[in-house]
């Protein structure tokens with residue numbers, strides 16, 4: 783079975799969306815293999831978002847993702863990475879279809895509620911990064 787790394791970001795946790803979001807993954811057919819509530823250090827955040835280091839909003843992303851606990855999960859299922867991305871929706875909630883998590887629970891890219899790995903290779907890197 784393929785695995786992906788999914789993380790409900792601090793705005794999602796603060797707004798009490800853990801239950802609803804976990805339910806969506808379960809209803810889709812994923813198994814939640816592991817989960818933990820954790821607070822991300824600035825160091826871990828900088829590694830996780832290293833690909834965005836040159837962006838003008840990099841500092842804001844780090845501030846956002848470290849602003850409170852996140853709910854990190856390993857989800858398992860058929861084509862888990864691609865299926866999770868479909869369930870999550872496009873990065874910018876304005877473009878995310880209704881019925882997707884970002885489409886239904888977010889309005890602005892700065893606070894888009896959830897992260898999901900973008901490739902099988904990155905999923906394994908992120909699982910190690912957050913769970914080992």
Ligand code: IDP
Nearest residue numbers: 834839843872873891892893894896897898900
């Ligand atoms: P992804 O989260 O859909 O994989 P990435 O391009 O890897 O998309 O961006 C990582 C995160 O950085 C996004 O989920 C979002 O929280 C944040 N982000 C991306 N673009 C912007 C922006 O233009 N302004 C503010 N935050 C952004």
